[in-house]
Amino acid sequence: MAEKTKPRFEIVGDGSGLEKSEMYFPEELVLASRNRGMPLEGLRYDVTPTGMHYLLVHFDIPYVDAKKWRLRIGGLVSRPLAVSLKDIMKRPRQKLIVTMECAGNGRALMNPRPVSQPWLDGAVGTAEWTGTSLKSLLDKARLSKTTEEILFTGLDRGVQGEELQYYQRSVTIAEAMHEDVLLAYGMNGRPLEPQHGYPLRLIVPGWYGMASVKWLERIEAIDHHFDGYQMEKSYRYAQSADDPGEPVNLIRVRSLMVPPGIPDFMTRARLVQAGRVRLAGRAWAGRYAVGRVEVSTDGGVTWRDARLSKKGPRYAWRAWAFDWDAQPGRHTLLVRARDSDGNSQPVEQPWNYQGMGNNTAQRVEIIVENKL
Numbered sequence: 001m002a003e004k005t006k007p008r009f010e011i012v013g014d015g016s017g018l019e020k021s022e023m024y025f026p027e028e029l030v031l032a033s034r035n036r037g038m039p040l041e042g043l044r045y046d047v048t049p050t051g052m053h054y055l056l057v058h059f060d061i062p063y064v065d066a067k068k069w070r071l072r073i074g075g076l077v078s079r080p081l082a083v084s085l086k087d088i089m090k091r092p093r094q095k096l097i098v099t100m101e102c103a104g105n106g107r108a109l110m111n112p113r114p115v116s117q118p119w120l121d122g123a124v125g126t127a128e129w130t131g132t133s134l135k136s137l138l139d140k141a142r143l144s145k146t147t148e149e150i151l152f153t154g155l156d157r158g159v160q161g162e163e164l165q166y167y168q169r170s171v172t173i174a175e176a177m178h179e180d181v182l183l184a185y186g187m188n189g190r191p192l193e194p195q196h197g198y199p200l201r202l203i204v205p206g207w208y209g210m211a212s213v214k215w216l217e218r219i220e221a222i223d224h225h226f227d228g229y230q231m232e233k234s235y236r237y238a239q240s241a242d243d244p245g246e247p248v249n250l251i252r253v254r255s256l257m258v259p260p261g262i263p264d265f266m267t268r269a270r271l272v273q274a275g276r277v278r279l280a281g282r283a284w285a286g287r288y289a290v291g292r293v294e295v296s297t298d299g300g301v302t303w304r305d306a307r308l309s310k311k312g313p314r315y316a317w318r319a320w321a322f323d324w325d326a327q328p329g330r331h332t333l334l335v336r337a338r339d340s341d342g343n344s345q346p347v348e349q350p351w352n353y354q355g356m357g358n359n360t361a362q363r364v365e366i367i368v369e370n371k372l
C-alpha cells in the first residue's frame, strides 16, 4: 500500500524542474473536480446558496441510511448514549450563520506550490446551520472530571500520508463546551446534503473547516491529547516535511472581491468599462470582528478605506464596497482587511509546507476599456 499511495511530488517549483504554473498532476485535477470552490460571484450573497458553497471531502462521501444511523457518545462518560436523528431533532434548536473556510484556501497561489487539493481562493462559504448544542448532549452523557478533549469520528475512511484512518479530529473540553458549537442536521433550511455531512455534522464556528467533522458517527470523551493524523501530521504551520510546526486552528482575517466587470472565457481576464466602478466583496476574521477593509487600485502603492456594511451575525462575513474611477489601461487591484485584534492580511506571500492559512491580500488584474 505504501508504494502505491506515495505522491509523486510534495511541492512543485522548488527547483525540481517543474515550476508553479507549468503543469498540474492528474491526481490534483481529480481532487480539484471533486472538491469545488465557491465561484467568487458567490460573495454577493449574505448566505451562500448551498450549491455554491465550497466543498472539501478527503476520502469518499459515505452513504448513510438515517433510519439505522445512531450517534454514539462514549469514552469517559457515565451515561453512554446512542441517539437517533429523530431524537436529536427533538432537542432544543439553534440556528447560526457561519462563514467557513478551508485551511488550504489559497494553497495553489503559493510558490513553491504544495501538492494537495489545489485551491485558488474559493474555498469559503457562509451557511445557516440548524442543530442542537453539543454541550447539552455532553452534559446528558455526564463527562468524567478527567476529560481533556472530545474526539469526533466521521464515517468516512481512507488512506492519507500512508496511514489508514477514519476522518478524526478533537477539540479541547473548553472548546467543546462553547455555546455556539453545534451538532448540525440542517443547512440553509434543508436537511444536510450528503456531501456536506448528512445526517449530522459538527460546526465549530470561527475555526478553519477541518474542525467541523462531517458524517458524525462517534463522539468520545478522552483524558489526553488526541494525536491522530489530521491533528499532528496534517493541518500544521510547518516549514518542511520534518518540521512538526504549529497546529492550524482559527480562521485568519481575509477579504475577497466579487470579480469586477466581465470575464474572458478561457483566460478569465477581467474586462471593465471605463468610468465609475463599484467594487464589492466580503471580509471575515474567524472569532474576531472585521476592523477595516482597504483597497488599492495601483498594485499596492496606495490604499484607501472601503465602506463596511452594518455589523451582521458574529461568525458571518461582512460586506464591503469601494467606488473606483477606472481609467483605460491595465490595473492591479488589491484588497486587504484587518481584524479587531490588530492582525492584517500580508501583501507579500508568507510560505508554509502544507499551504495552510494563506490569507495574502487578493490581487486582481483588470483591463479597462473605453467601450465594452
Ligand SMILES: Nc1nc2c(c(=O)[nH]1)N[C@H]1C(S)=C(S)[C@@H](COP(=O)(O)O)O[C@H]1N2
Residues within 6 Å of the ligand: 053, 054, 055, 056, 057, 058, 059, 100, 101, 102, 103, 153, 154, 155, 156, 167, 195, 196, 197, 208, 209, 210, 211, 212, 213, 214, 215
Ligand atoms: N468526516 C469528514 N469531515 C470533514 C472533512 C472530511 O473529509 N471528512 N473535511 C473537513 C474539511 S478539511 C473542511 S474544509 C470542511 C468542509 O466542509 P464542507 O464540505 O461542508 O464545505 O469539512 C471538514 N469535515
Ligand SMILES: [Mo]
Residues within 6 Å of the ligand: 056, 101, 102, 103, 104, 209, 210
Ligand atoms: Mo479544509
